[in-house]
Amino acid sequence: MEELLTVKQLKKYYPAGKTNFFGKHQQLLKAVDDVSFHILRGEVFGLVGESGCGKSTTGRCILRVTDPTEGSVIYDGKEVTGCSPKELLALRRDMQMVFQNPYSSLNPRMTIRQSLEEVLSVHQIAKGKEAMGRIEELMDLVGLSADVIERYPHEFSGGQLQRIGIARALSVEPRFIFADEPVSALDVSVQAQILNLLSRLREELGLTMLFVAHDLSVVEHISDRVGVMYLGQIVEMGSVEQLFQNTLHPYTQALMAAIPVPDPAIKKKELLLEGDIPSPIDPPKGCRFASRCPECFAPCREEAPVLREVTPGHFVACHLYA
Template identity: 55%
Template sequence: MLLQVHNLRKTFPIRGGLLGKKTGEITAVDDVSFYVKKGETLGLVGESGCGKSTTGRAILRLHEPTSGQIEFEGKSLLALSEEEMRKARRDLQMVFQDPFASLNPRQKVMDILEEPLIVHGMGNGKERKEQVQELLHLVGLNQSHAMRYPHQFSGGQRQRIGIARALSTKPKLIVADEPVSALDVSIQSQVLNLMADLQEKFELTYLFIAHDLSVVKHISDRVGVMYLGRLVELADRDELYERPLHPYTQALLSAVPVPDPDFQKQRIILSGDVPSPANPPKGCAFHPRCPHVMDICKEVRPEFADQGGGHFSACHL
């Protein structure tokens, strides 16, 4: 396994009053466990605010995890010192959601792409310039683009620059945090195909975070579904889409549009709103909205267990 996550938990304090004392906490990620094999893409989906992005950032220690274990190539990332973690980040890169905010507006593209090479001591000045030109070519941009500023590019081009920056250190794992959600549909397919081509060429491994299930189906090998900070289902892509076990996954899949005006699809409409992560419900987090709720769901938290053939689910049903 390239990456193994065990019982990952991340909380954020709630502060109030004149002195800013801690009055409570928000549990953004709650006891999440999964693994990612070398060369595969694991998709992570769920509603906004379910903890997907926090999970990705916690794995890279951009948010320091509250508890749990993260192993990369058999080594514990949480046991590394700050300097050791900085060196490890050469193999662990991230593509951020917002292509407008993730690039420094004061830097030219040449400087943006060269900076990771300088930080990790990769090559001399001439070699780094050649590497930047090669990166631009890989993501479908021209060499002349190296001397432009981010504001001179479209959203799709900026995301290509973000992907090029992630590739600059030749990483083994890329955490892609909703990399196409801010782009037009026509541009989304171009960026997804680019990422798929780069994965095949460089044997990359992706943790692909998104809320669009059709996008995740296009690029993922396995898919995990999160709800209120917890992983509720995890399975191979085709298995999950054809035989979803958890009621939340079933509701999400029922909402995926079908490009056929004559096809009548039965929608599963969930009642109520997502509970507050500052005060999650007892037992199963999904029980206040579940159409199949039982008494045990309100009291006992279901175990996230293998239901057969590597299909994991956390449901009393």
């Protein structure tokens, strides 16, 4: 399968701390630090990790919602990081985002019809009766009645608002969707409905998706391949089967151990992480997980591990597999 998106050595640093005599910040917060991966056409790539690991920032840099500090993002053969504002507007039709919080992602002063009409107007897709017809199609596509389009966001539940957010993203007929933890703010029963909706839309519309979450069980349900992030870097990457049946990195193993099992008769082995997460402003020179890793040994504190292919398609950054 052909690659639709390629990310190479992506970095995003934020200035932090005090400034020096010349007004420059003496410290940098390394939110994303040398991240590389690719996504095939029609594939769902899951990005998972603890809060603050840099997964959402990675997605925002890919869409140029946030400008990356360094690195390359190639979408359908075109470099995204060097796009002009005009080129970026055209690219927005192909690359869209579903936001984490459905309550704050819609303008509370605009009806649903106005919010969707605005998107269609900005991208010069449809106006008037043609726009209304498109909006009714979108409502049906996400499982909502067209009768609700004159309501305001506060009149909907979280699940309904997220469906509207998905409809807004699909209104410009994109090929790539960045779903930034789209179910984390929803009830468990509603989460399943939104995940099933995204899976169905992916099949019907042939979408390619970057799906960000901190819940591995959610990622397993929807993804084809998964990348695990820790403190701004990918520590393990592979297919869902490889990651869940042959977990390699100690951090991924800890995440797996935290997944609850709905059968009280089954007792899972507890794997509690000790120690503190290092600061992204001053990460250790060796493995960033070393201070919390139960398998840590001498090289882990001295040399940063490289993401290497252990088995075909299964990559891990750990000295245990050097």
